Amino acid sequence: MFVDVVNEESDWRSLLDKFPSYDFVHTYDFHRLSQLNGEGEPVMYVLKDERNKPLMSWQTLKRAIEGTPYVDLSSVYGYGGPLLRDFCDLPTRFRMVWQRMKEDGAVSLFSRMHPLFVEEINVEELKGERLGDVVIVDVESGEEVISRYRGSHRREIVNAQKSGLEITVDWGFDSLGDFYSIYRQSMLSLNASDYYMFSMEYFSRLVSCRDFKIILIFAELDGRKISASIFLVTGEIMQYYLSGTVSTHRKIAASKAIIAKAHELASGLGVKKLVLGGGVGSEKDALFKFKSGFSKITKPFYITKKVLNKPIYEQLCAARSLSHKKSGFFPEYRG
16 A cells, blocks of 8 residues: 555546545635635645555645744535544554645644545544534425424424515625625624634635535525525535525524525535534534524544654644643644
8 A cells, every 4th residue: 555645636537436425625626625714735644555545544634834944734614534444454544644734744634524424434543533413304305304303494484474574595706706705794793703703805715616516595585595504415425515684684584594595505416514613612502503493413523633743743732832742732833
């Protein structure tokens, strides 16, 4: 076995297609989008057998560590982590990939693990650190989608519809500017961190991606768009990506009705799993309670925090008078 490094668009897509399943977070387009957003350079590490068959891949973003010849690796926004073809001797395979990362000058690896793929890892310590839970909706064709929702969710969706709330799908992204306006207003009202203040340019690039399908859904009341969400579809997986609601209309179940519409669309698109995500900071907070009203199914959320080059890692921490045993941020030298 050997580890190959891939960063070319065509090679990336070709290798990804050799895995049974993957999500938008694993695609070249989304890594390129992240690069244009200033998050790092796309690099895929691929473990192959003697016949050049890929056994495992780990998609990352490579970031230079200023003032040093070293880099660190992180994952794109969302759930990432490795993809596996089979599950033989995973400790050896993980070590080989991590060793190649180190040989390429990487000091550390941070990766949010995908809840639909991390459960395939049959060695618990390789999954990383468990933080919380992610809500998953099992999509079944022919079902009345709201039938399995929490009772309060069902009532609020029905009442919203009776009050005149209309849900529309913008397949051509003609109202992308409206989405941006609603999203930005929502983030400002929630005092979201700067990271979540994605630009209009970011969204324009997002809807131009071709490695996955983008669905933009609006809720309108009295002819005014009051809520909007973007869902991303890759194969049999749909993810609830970004959303916003005008602050004056938060008491109307607009976002609930939008998710119900996405769930309805999912069946016709061949989707089997709708990933809603978890709470803020993986807590079982109001956001988690909101999402869990759509499904009782949850999957554990893990993150990998791997020090690949301990002596250099400790030097970088020492240069900032940090102890990597005390700080909660990873990698600490960027904290």
